[in-house]
Amino acid sequence: MGDSDIATLITLAFAGSVGMTFLVLACALPQHNWWPFFVVMxxxxxxxxxxxxxxxSDGSSSSSACHEFAVFLTTGIVISAFSLPVVLARAPSLAPVITWGSCGLILAANIVMFLTIVGFFIAFNSEDLSYNMW
Structure with a gap:
């Protein structure tokens, strides 16, 4: 494991912790509640x-039906993560479930966390790494 791999791992860990900090702030600040934490799922x-x-996958082609369906499911999960806080903030009741400030923090956390996940797949995608069990 080279120095660049360690630096990449440290950068991804830092980005993940920043994203989780945004999410915890969305739950912990005054007048907020714990509902935003469902985004962790x-x-x-x-x-x-x-x-x-x-x-x-069989490895012979870069595009297969299985891979395309997996990308479709992943896109649905990501869109759901962005839409949940907006739906909770716009809940039709006397008082919304979460505040718009909490919604903004969750959206910021989503951006950071999903970019971290994409960065993980980009950084550790090569086949020559010994820890490529992901």
Missing amino acids: FYIASPFPVLISRRY
Whole structure:
């Protein structure tokens, strides 16, 4: 594991911690509640379709039906992560479920976290790495 791999890993860990800090702030600031934390389920679920499709692909072509369906599912998960806070902020009741400030922090957390996940796939996609079990 070279110095550039360690620097990449440290950068991705820092970006992930910044994203989670935004999410915790969305839950912990005054007049906010814990509902925004449900977005973590989308962070956990988003890499699985692509990881499963890589596991079961034949490797002969870069575009297969399995891979395209996995990208479709991942896109749906990412869009759901961005739409959940907006729906919670616009909930039709006397008082919305979350505030718009909390919604903004969640959207910022989503951007940082999904860019971190994409960065992980880009950084550790090569086949010559010994820890390429992802």
